[in-house]
Amino acid sequence: MTDISPTKTIAVLGVRPTDRTAALHILAARLAAAGLRPVPVPDDPVLADPGAGAATAGRSPTVAQLRRADWVTAFDTVLAACDRERNARTRVAAGVLLVSGAALRALARYRVGLALRGEDYDASIRGWLEGPAAGAAAGYDAVLRVRPAAPVGPGERLLDRALAEVLERLAIPPGTIFTTTFGSDVRHTVSAVVALATRQGVPTSFECDHPSARPSPLVSAVQAGGIDVRHWSDRPVTP
Numbered sequence: 001m002t003d004i005s006p007t008k009t010i011a012v013l014g015v016r017p018t019d020r021t022a023a024l025h026i027l028a029a030r031l032a033a034a035g036l037r038p039v040p041v042p043d044d045p046v047l048a049d050p051g052a053g054a055a056t057a058g059r060s061p062t063v064a065q066l067r068r069a070d071w072v073t074a075f076d077t078v079l080a081a082c083d084r085e086r087n088a089r090t091r092v093a094a095g096v097l098l099v100s101g102a103a104l105r106a107l108a109r110y111r112v113g114l115a116l117r118g119e120d121y122d123a124s125i126r127g128w129l130e131g132p133a134a135g136a137a138a139g140y141d142a143v144l145r146v147r148p149a150a151p152v153g154p155g156e157r158l159l160d161r162a163l164a165e166v167l168e169r170l171a172i173p174p175g176t177i178f179t180t181t182f183g184s185d186v187r188h189t190v191s192a193v194v195a196l197a198t199r200q201g202v203p204t205s206f207e208c209d210h211p212s213a214r215p216s217p218l219v220s221a222v223q224a225g226g227i228d229v230r231h232w233s234d235r236p237v238t239p
Contacts, residue, residue, distance in 0.1 A: 069113030
């Protein structure tokens, strides 16, 4: 058996729940074949893709669902996901934890909801959400990002773009992010992730230095899709 102590963590991110699950199974099989011990960490069945802003019955969220994504649900999901991942690390002495990055997906859904509603990202809410999520992401030795294959719906396109923004915002090292479109070279990409997991001395944390704020392309993507975006300051003030 290959020595993989301390425990490593790989996040499998994806817009479509079915693609994410399939990629996780492929990754687990490849890790086991390499003599490693894959340990899937299931999402909370309630908070995995929660509320009105989430996927239902294994389907990707629609634009209407994403528009209703709220910060309270996002906050609950982030904290629950961080707790589950932290508890898994304390239980597993050696192995490769496979997590779905539910905290990062919750951030992405909320970002899309803000863009669709034309609302600003409140600084305090940003801190409440991104602080714990950055802590979780700091423990990821690798991120497998599975992009949806065509045809891609408008909700999937916005959420996929938001996931990329979250990965950049949380300053996850680019060298640990492996991106693939499901159904194309996913197995080749998984092999690269497995190769990283077998290396020794992979860092398990890093200093999270947020990049300077800059305009998000999400609003442009929303407008390009023919969806009207109104800024919060354009709304009438109710006395």
